[in-house]
Amino acid sequence: MVKILDLNFQGKSHAIASFLIETGEGPVIIETGPHSTLPFLEKGLGDAGYKLSDVRHVFLSHIHLDHAGAAWALAEAGATVYVHPIGAPHMIDPSRLMKSAKMIYQEQMDSLWGEMRPIATSQIREVAHGEIFRIGDVAFTAHHTPGHAIHHIAWQMGDAVFTGDVAGVKIGENGLVVAPCPPPDINIEQWKDSIALVRRLNPNKLYLTHFGEISAIDQHFNDLIHCLESWANWIKPHWENGETPEAVTPAFEAFARQQLLDAGLPADDVARYDAANPAWMSVAGLMRYWRKRSEK
Secondary structure, three states: OEEEEEOOHHHOOOOOEEEEEEEOOEEEEEOOOOHHHHHHHHHHHHHOOOOHHHOOEEEOOOOOHHHHOOHHHHHHOOOEEEEOOOOHHHHHOOHHHHHHHHHHHHHHHHHHHOOOOOOOHHHEEEOOOOOEEEEOOEEEEEEEOOOOOOOOEEEEEOOEEEEEOOOOEOOOOOOOOEOOOOOOOOOHHHHHHHHHHHHHOOOOEEEEOOOEEEOOHHHHHHHHHHHHHHHHHHHHHHHHOOOOHHHHHHHHHHHHHHHHHHOOOOHHHHHHHHHHOOOHHHHHHHHHHHHHHHHO
């Protein structure tokens, strides 16, 4: 059974989730959220009858702070952290990761993400593509799924897949499926290949970190691909004209917000999208994508 723990990021529900799976060897956590939301993770565990120190296994989709920022706290409490080999060094020494994030978020770093401390090498488990881990009576299979990030893993548990960001963002039952495209790793072709991989697993459910359970899987992925293409194609002529991300961002934010409004979303849900996937982050990511494409 999967328990969805709402981490109430920036005081908003349904923006970032962590997932609790109970096994015969104790609770497993998939995604930790940022350190700033650790009290809500602890509360969710407490409501299920557990303490932080009861968690011995933490599975990460990737190392971005909204997914992995609190992993060190669970490691300090005794957990092993399972992560892509490319992401593992940044969990052991997060200085470069935090320096890059600070360049983006500047004075908002503490309020958004909190701390990020090193994790001991002995508590990091680098995960190969297709590797299976059995925790008690539950098997978790790792699928390397680049496109959003080169260090991305989708975790399969039976007929469910915990998708991190490879299945995008969808908030609310009637929410729009959108594509988080931050720098530096966005690759549309790889992302589509990863979507095809997840589809071949034939899951009955997807669990999105942003946010919750999805059962209409084909439509969801069709909508995600449409968003990826529409956002990339919107950015392309601006990149070709030599415009800077800073110059393009206001117009792109207006474009992305209008898509949400055209979908009939209430203001509260639009605010949740802004927290979970701020549109401004995708400008630099997609411009970098087009630049790398042109260099091939």
